[in-house]
Amino acid sequence: MPIDDAAGVQLGMALNTGTALPIVTELCRHQVGAFLEVADGVDDVVVACTQERALFSELAQQKNSVAPIRFVNIRETGGWSKDAAKALPKMAALLAAAALPDPEPVPVVTYQSGGHLLITGPANRVLPWAERLGAQLDISVLLTDGGSGMLQERTFPTFSGNQIQIDGWLGAFKVRWQQANPIDLEICTRCNACVDACPEQAIDLMYQIDLNKCTSHSDCVKACGPIGAIDFNRSATQRSGDFDLVLDLCDTPVLTMHQPPQGYFAAGDDAQRQTDAALKLAAMVGEFEKPKFFLYKDKLCAHGRNGQIGCTSCIDVCSAEAISHDGNLVKVTPNLCVGCGACTTVCPSGALTYAYPRAPDTGKRIKTMLTTFAKAGGEQPALLLHSADKGAALITQLGRLAKAGGKLQGVPARVLPLALHHTASTGIDLWLAAVAYGASHVTILLSGEEAPDYVTALEQQIAIGQTILSGLGYQGSHLSLIRAASPAALDSAMQQLAVAAVPSQRALFAVAAEKRGTLDLVIGHLLKFAPEKPEQIALPAGSLYGTVNINTSACTLCMSCVGACPESALMDNAETPQLRFVEKNCVQCGLCETTCPENAITLTPRLLLTDVAKQSRVLNEAAPFHCIRCSKPFGTAQMIETMLGKLSLHGAFAGNLDRIKMCSDCRVVDMMSNTKETSITDLKRGA
CATH class of the missing domain: 3.30.70.3270 (Alpha-Beta Plaits)
Incomplete structure (x- = not known):
């Protein structure tokens, strides 16, 4: 990379280190002593290289270093591009963001798995994998057809059935199915008596009856005798079981949501997917933790009131089916949540917020990057939000190819990549905050791993955000999506990112914990420096204002x-x-x-x-309606007229319409008086 001592001085000034940053040329080999020297202290250490992250981490561990060590990629993200000579402001921004403290810890969601695996699907797929995984996991199989082959000695529980239902998550799956075949494989002893007795040869060595051949003569039932494995008149056909893991080899997966629960793998007839799933399943024994990615404030929730349903944005967008209706509120199941954050992006009230990292943490990172970029002399920055998995890998591939001397340009010097746990986890509060901090464009990289509903939600939120910016007179396109499945596609899209107008003065506020609080600050700043100051801006349907x-x-x-x-x-x-x-x-x-x-x-x-x-x-x-008995104001004239019109023909009210014109107190008095007079009249008649 084009970094020398002068660049080290410039970077040091931009980062307020008080000294030039140390520049090395072979840090991971001959100059590794430079790393060991700084790792010997207690101050935070930021290593601007991720290529040898494993080596540096091992060396620090061997040295018993107590210094917090962070790694940041400034090579493929900027140093290896056609704009490398202009990339120092970007490098300073990335280094500054990497030096920020880690987000505060949040509550965790715990999974416990004993390795009890259910493999379901056709017998010719299920049984070979049951044999292979049997030494590592506690196997049960659920066969959806008899298939061909032969059931071996009983080494694992074997069931058969269809109409399979699966609920739960890693360590807590509940599976239900319908026992469809007359032979119960868990009772069957594989004695072959039924095979010998069947005149139609409808039973093979999978010990399931081919009902298309069977004429129900029941010779097999007699042959089975006291074992009782065969029952053509079985009434209790519903079966269920509890499992820690599920390997689904059915042609059509039982669970079809975009984000299935952890511990469930659908591989069908794809050999590569089956192998990948088997490798992951073998490691899923023990206790596991993940952050609780969301925070829910029910007092802010606009889902429902008094049995009426209003906002369903979070339920509609969740591809993991982790959010459900629970009376007037929503219920989020933490074990099913995968941390995509789409629910927080579309939530209009801020009842659901992203907790790890929190919006203030991400906002601080964005503000730090943009402020440092500007301080180091950078201009017209664009923020590239991408996933920490496929998105980061795609950017790395692009940097390598650009360095290799091909036709690709690499990540432009003005584009600042920011890795997210999921690209759907940020919304217009953070996007518009970035513009207020000086970002001339904010783009989100979609690498194909996102659920279709997430993409739709991002498009809708971008439309709202861009409408606000355009309504305030800020020229250009500020927000966009990049759809790229290859380095070449990503390279082309980044070269075309628009440069849009930003406020003449960068905002100083910090992103708030609550979404609408941040938007109040953002819109206030954008309005203050806006080229146009309209009284109102018409927004697209589904907006939060x-x-x-x-x-x-x-x-x-x-x-x-x-x-x-x-x-x-x-x-x-x-x-x-x-x-x-x-x-x-x-x-x-x-x-x-x-x-x-x-x-x-x-x-x-x-x-x-x-x-x-x-x-x-x-x-x-409206003017209040006055009680015809005490003249106390209550209700409105229009309300009383409407009630009279609706109840005048009702038998229970037709004879007492005047009471509708009375206040609640007088209505009771009138009812009691009328009851007393009726009682006296009845007594007189009886006498």
Whole structure:
């Protein structure tokens, strides 16, 4: 890479080290002593090389080093590109981000597996793998057809059936199936008596009856005798079992979600996938942990109220089926969550937030990279968000090919790669924050590992974010997706990344823990330096900002919408029949719209940029109706008229319509008085 002593001075200044960074040319071999020297202290050590990460880690361990050691790739991400001579600001940015402390620890999700593996599918696929894995794992097999071959001596539990259902996760799978064949393989002793007795030769050495050949003469049942393995009239056909692991070799996988639970592998008839799954399964014995990737605040959730359903964004987008409906709230199963973060990206209220790393941690990394890049003299930075697995591998391949002297350019000097656990884990709060920090473009690399629903969600969120930026007058395209399955495709896409307008002054705020808190800061900064200052911006459907419209001729001010609103955007007035609204609080969940008995509410997505958004405004009001008995105000005239119209023909109310015109206290008094008078009349008649 084109780094010399002068570059070391420049990097040191950009990173505020107070001294030039040490530059080495053969760090992993002849100059490894330089690493051992700095690793001998207690200060954090950042090694700008990932090629020999294993070597450095082993050397530090041998030396009993206590210094925290981090690694960052500045070679394939910038030093090996056609722009390498301009890549120092990027290198400084990557080094600064690598020096940040690790995210705070979060609660963990624990799995315990004893290695009890169920292999299911056709016999010709299942039995060979059962024999191979039997020495490493506790095997059970569930055969979906008799197939060809021969069942050997009983070395593992053997079942047969269909209509298979699988629930659970690593260490806690519950499998249910239907016992379809008259022969129960777990009872069968393989004595061959049934094979000899069957005149149609409908039973082979897999000990399953071919029901297309069988005429149900029951000779096999008699031959089986007291063993009782054969029953044509079996009534209890539902079977189930508990397993730690599942290898699914069926033609059509039992579980079809994009992100199946950990411990479940679907390989079908693909030999390579079967081998890969077997290698992973063999290592899945013991206790395992993963971070609990999400934080759920039920008080902010806009999913449901009073049995009515509003927002379902998180349920709709989850490809692991880890989120379900639980009354008025949602329920997230931590063991099924794979940490994609898509639910947090689409959540309008911030009830679901990404916990590892938290939004403030990712925001700090983005801010540090962009600030350091600018300080080192970089211009027009673009942020490239990519997955830490396939995305990082694709970038590495591109860097290698660019260095090899081919036609590829490599990662441009202005493009700053940032690895994420999953590319769906960030949303418009962090994207727009990056623009506020000076990013002229934010792009997300899709490498083909993402679920289709995730891609759709990212496209929708990009449309919302870009609409806000364009509405404020910031010219150009700021947000985009890159779809690339090869280094060449990635190279071409990055060379074409747009340079869009940014605020004239970089923001100084830190990303907040809550999504809408961050967006308030971001939009405030973008508006302050915006080329245009509109009062409002029309947003696409599904946006997290908007207003509520009331058809005042239909609204009876029953306040059902107030009781349904989870964000206190809709409020009543204790002094007078009045429906009030604070637009800043509205998340466009639609609960008010679905709850309204008069269908008087519609939603309009928009971003209101004036102070009116923060103020309470009246959507509908009416003069109160006065009790015909005590003149106390209650309800509204329109509400009473509507009730009278609906109940006047009802037998239970037709004779007492005046009570509807009374307040609750007078209604009770009138009912009691009427009951007392009726009782006295009845007594007189009896006398």
